[in-house]
Amino acid sequence: MPNEWITQQGEVVTLGGEWTLRHYTELKHVLKRREELGSALLSLPGFEALDTAGAALIVELLGIDKTKQAANDLPHAQQMLLIRIAEAMEAPVESTRTHSHRITDALASVGRQMVAMTVQQRQLLAFIGLVLATFASLLFRPRHWRMTATVAHVQQSGLNAVPIVALLTFMVGAVVAFLGATVLEDFGATVYTIDLVAFSFLREFGVLLAAILLAGRTASAFTAQLGAMKSNEEIDALKTLGLDPIELLVLPRVMALLISLPLLAFVGMLSGLLGGAVVASLSLDISTSQFMATLQKDVSVTHFLVGLSKAPVFAFVIAVIGCLQGFNVSGSAQSVGAHTTSSVVQAIFMVILIDALAALFFMEMGW
Amino acid sequence: MNDRSSPTSQKCQSKEAVICVQGLVNRFGDNVVHEGVDLTLYRREILGVVGGSGTGKSVLLRSIVGLKHPNDGTVEVLGQRLNALSGSQRSQIERRFGVLFQRGALFSSLNLQENVALPLIEHAGLPREEAEYLARIKLSLVGLAPQAARQFPASLSGGMIKRAALARALALDPDILFLDEPTAGLDPIGAAAFDQLLVTLRDALGFSVFLVTHDLDTLYAACDRVAVLSQKRVLVADTLERVAETDDEWVQDYFNGPRGRAAQRAADTPSSKE
Numbered sequence: 132m133p134n135e136w137i138t139q140q141g142e143v144v145t146l147g148g149e150w151t152l153r154h155y156t157e158l159k160h161v162l163k164r165r166e167e168l169g170s171a172l173l174s175l176p177g178f179e180a181l182d183t184a185g186a187a188l189i190v191e192l193l194g195i196d197k198t199k200q201a202a203n204d205l206p207h208a209q210q211m212l213l214i215r216i217a218e219a220m221e222a223p224v225e226s227t228r229t230h231s232h233r234i235t236d237a238l239a240s241v242g243r244q245m246v247a248m249t250v251q252q253r254q255l256l257a258f259i260g261l262v263l264a265t266f267a268s269l270l271f272r273p274r275h276w277r278m279t280a281t282v283a284h285v286q287q288s289g290l291n292a293v294p295i296v297a298l299l300t301f302m303v304g305a306v307v308a309f310l311g312a313t314v315l316e317d318f319g320a321t322v323y324t325i326d327l328v329a330f331s332f333l334r335e336f337g338v339l340l341a342a343i344l345l346a347g348r349t350a351s352a353f354t355a356q357l358g359a360m361k362s363n364e365e366i367d368a369l370k371t372l373g374l375d376p377i378e379l380l381v382l383p384r385v386m387a388l389l390i391s392l393p394l395l396a397f398v399g400m401l402s403g404l405l406g407g408a409v410v411a412s413l414s415l416d417i418s419t420s421q422f423m424a425t426l427q428k429d430v431s432v433t434h435f436l437v438g439l440s441k442a443p444v445f446a447f448v449i450a451v452i453g454c455l456q457g458f459n460v461s462g463s464a465q466s467v468g469a470h471t472t473s474s475v476v477q478a479i480f481m482v483i484l485i486d487a488l489a490a491l492f493f494m495e496m497g498w
Numbered sequence: 499m500n501d502r503s504s505p506t507s508q509k510c511q512s513k514e515a516v517i518c519v520q521g522l523v524n525r526f527g528d529n530v531v532h533e534g535v536d537l538t539l540y541r542r543e544i545l546g547v548v549g550g551s552g553t554g555k556s557v558l559l560r561s562i563v564g565l566k567h568p569n570d571g572t573v574e575v576l577g578q579r580l581n582a583l584s585g586s587q588r589s590q591i592e593r594r595f596g597v598l599f600q601r602g603a604l605f606s607s608l609n610l611q612e613n614v615a616l617p618l619i620e621h622a623g624l625p626r627e628e629a630e631y632l633a634r635i636k637l638s639l640v641g642l643a644p645q646a647a648r649q650f651p652a653s654l655s656g657g658m659i660k661r662a663a664l665a666r667a668l669a670l671d672p673d674i675l676f677l678d679e680p681t682a683g684l685d686p687i688g689a690a691a692f693d694q695l696l697v698t699l700r701d702a703l704g705f706s707v708f709l710v711t712h713d714l715d716t717l718y719a720a721c722d723r724v725a726v727l728s729q730k731r732v733l734v735a736d737t738l739e740r741v742a743e744t745d746d747e748w749v750q751d752y753f754n755g756p757r758g759r760a761a762q763r764a765a766d767t768p769s770s771k772e
Contacts, residue, residue, distance in 0.1 A: 152622050152671055159628070182671040182703055187635045212702030215695070219638040362652075462652025463606030 136161055145174045150185025158188055173201045181209050186216040195221055258455045259447075262385060265377045280383035281390075288349040289391025293398055295348075296341050300332070300399040303340060304406025307331055312415050321415055325425045328407030333434040334493075337400030338392075339486055342445040345392055346478035350453035353384055354474040357457025358467040366458070376458075385450040392446035393439055400438065437498055441489055445482050452478045514540045515574075516674055516706045517562055522571035524557055531557050533730040535571070539674070544700060544707040545735075546717045549727030550748060555710045556600065558727065559676055562708065563597055564588070576673065593621045596667030596705075600678040602659035604651040610637060610662045611647040617669045636665040641691060656683040664692075668699070674706050681713045693719040714758055718765030726752075 135148035136158060150158065173193070178185070190198045195217045202213040269275045311327040357380060360366050369376050404426075411417040456474035460466050517539035524532040531554035539545050549555050560566040562573055564580040572579060578591055604613050614633035618624050624632070634647050640661040651659060660680060667675060680696075681689040693716050700707060709721065717724055717738060725735035726749055734744045742753040752758055 152618075155622065155624060155628070155632075183636065183639065183668065183699075184632055184671065187632060208701040208704075211698050215639060215698055215702075216635065219635055222638055222644050463650065465607035466652075 143172045143174050145176065146189065147176060147178055149180040150178055150188060151180050151182045152184040155184050155188070158185070162188065162192055173197070175201050175204050177204075177206050178209060181212060183212070183216060186213050187220065189213060190217045190220050254459075255452065255455060259451055261377060262381055262451060262454075265375065265382060266385075269378060269382070275378060277379065277383045280379075281386045284384050284387030285390050287352070288345065288387055289394060292344065292348060292391070292395060296344055296395050296399050297402040299344065300337060300340050300403040301406040303336060304328060304332060304403035305410045306406075307336070307403075308407040308410035308415070312410075322417065322421075322425070324411060324415060325407070325417065325422055326429050328404060328411075329426055329430045330434060332400050332403035332407070332438075333430065334438045335486070335490070337403055338396035338438050338442050338445065339482070340403075341392060341395040341399040342442070342449065342482045342486075343479055345388065345395065345446070346449050346482055347475055349388065350449050350456075350474045350478040351471045353450065353453030354457040354460070354471045355467060357454055358460030358470055361458060361460045362462050362467065381450075381454045384454055385447060388446035388450040389443055392449075393442040396439060396442045400435070433498055437493055441486065444485060444489075448481045448485065449478045452481065516541050516576055517708065518572075518574040519558075519562065520572050520574075522558070522561060522573065523569045524554065524561060524566065525569045530730060532561075532568075532571075535727075535731050537725055537732050537735060539706050539708055541706055542700065542704050543722040544696065544709060544720050546721035546724045547708065547710045547727060548712070548717065548724060548752065553727045554730070555727055556678055559597075559678055559708065559710055563595060563676055564592070593617070593670055594673040595676060596670065596672035596674070597676045598660070598663045598667045598678060598680055600682075602651065602663040604659060604662055604666070606651050609648050609650050610642070610654075610665075613651070613662060614666045614669050617666070621670060633665070633669070636668055637662065640665045640668075640695065641688070657685065657688055660684060661688075661692075671703055672705055674708065677707060677709045677711075679711055679713075680709070681711065681716050686715075689713060689715065690719070692716075696720050714753075714761035715764060718761050 615629035618629035
């Protein structure tokens with residue numbers, strides 16, 4: 132098939148036409164069919180158009196040395212380009228790609244993930260230690276307390292989260308009241324719906340829902356903030372200025388959550404009870420005054436304290452995981468995403484795990 | 499200054515103009531960066547754009563490639579107004595650009611050869627293997643070792659990132675190359691090689707280059723014309739010799755300061771240009 136790129140007349144092979152990226156696929160196709168150029172005499176009178184892709188094809192076809200010889204007849208500009216490309220291709224351009232899809236790889240990957248998990252847990256423990264040590268060393272040096280940063284974080288993670296926490300717990304409170312009413316009605320014990328809502332919200336749901344929301348809302352924010360700083364070398368800059376990133380960045384965040392979460396948990400409890408009370412008065416014929424009276428009579432303050440005692444623990448875990456994941460970010464945008472996901476998942480997992488263990492503990496203690 | 503005295507509308511109609519900026523105004527709030535910038539980039543020329551820090555060199559570049567919508571004035575690129583085009587037409591024009599950003603702007607989740615291969619796959623429609631092969635040639639062309647092709651941007655030095663970003667800007671053999679301080683952060687040897695590579699590629703591929711720089715050596719070694727941004731407009735755009743003679747304090751300090759004189763001496767010794 133005749134084409135504009137390679138023409139042969141007797142012994143002389145002429146290259147010409149447009150050797151450009153636009154024709155790359157066709158050119159490749161043509162070249163594949165005539166690999167033998169052998170000892171034919173080459174003639175390169177000049178190309179209509181030549182770009183780096185075309186030049187690479189010519190070097191591929193002729194080899195590096197022959198290209199440099201043949202380029203002599205070309206116009207200066209095209210000659211220079213061919214020579215530059217030929218020089219660029221002198222270094223081995225082919226790369227070694229290791230392909231392997233064996234079962235051993237799958238096993239190795241499982242192993243790697245297990246190791247990574249243990250490393251992660253150890254790292255978390257180490258980081259907790261570091262934060263506590265820094266905290267202890269600053270405890271009696273109020274000059275190093277970063278009040279402005281702490282207050283700013285309290286606003287962002289605490290105050291700004293009040294509406295969503297209140298709304299969510301209100302709705303869950305209503306749902307629990309409905310659920311209780313449905314089951315207890317069979318026993319004629321609808322009135323115990325009050326106890327159900329009160330117990331569940333004071334002991335568990337108030338603090339748990341607030342903590343889960345905070346894990347999703349704030350742990351991710353901490354990771355993204357610190358991760359962006361890390362990839363921008365801001366954290367390295369702090370270190371070289373002789374400042375402690377734990378003191379400047381982590382402690383204010385931990386402190387802020389230690390203040391915010393108990394308050395949010397309290398908001399959650401109240402709002403959950405309110406949801407229960409609204410459902411009780413509207414559809415169960417339990418008046419609000421009866422609701423309040425039963426609350427006072429049946430539910431001791433211990434339950435409230437049990438629930439609230441978990442809040443600082445959750446807050447600490449969420450803040451520490453968010454910050455640690457932020458510090459682990461390495462450079463790329465993908466890494467920021469991966470660590471943000473990981474921080475939310477880990478924080479929620481740890482919150483629920485600790486809650487389960489705490490429930491067991493409190494039950495054994497009879498509190 | 500004869501360049502500015504001719505009416506600008508004529509310049510835009512001439513076939514040789516690939517970029518034509520007229521009366522460009524850019525503001526950020528109350529901060530006026532450009533107030534009536536006129537600038538033309540001709541086919542096959544390398545235009546150096548200089549100016550003190552904060553005179554809006556990068557903003558000008560961003561206005562031309564369409565990343566910033568100018569507050570007033572027109573920008574014509576390859577005979578078209580980018581902002582007046584539909585999305586697909588605009589993409590057609592944009593793939594004829596190659597842009598090297600100041601900090602490289604390599605995609606951090608892709609390794610170097612994937613970075614360079616991306617436009618080849620998306621716009622030239624090459625199969626992945628072919629695109630990555632060509633990408634490795636381009637990386638080698640800008641002076642990166644073959645092992646670097648599989649590395650990720652996060653693990654590279656600043657100079658290597660600059661080179662890889664140039665390789666990506668060159669991926670589609672563009673008609674216009676925009677370079678934002680390409681030699682900043684390169685060692686002098688690498689910077690000189692960069693200047694030479696730029697001239698070679700321009701001669702061979704015939705593209706035009708819009709080069710924002712502080713590097714006096716690059717101006718002397720590579721640029722055909724130099725535009726000086728000052729006092730919110732283009733003070734002068736002409737050959738280096740004429741620009742250096744301009745009666746302006748900043749221009750005199752720039753070209754006749756110690757660094758300017760050193761660069762001039764280096765350029766006067768033969769072999770640095772062609």
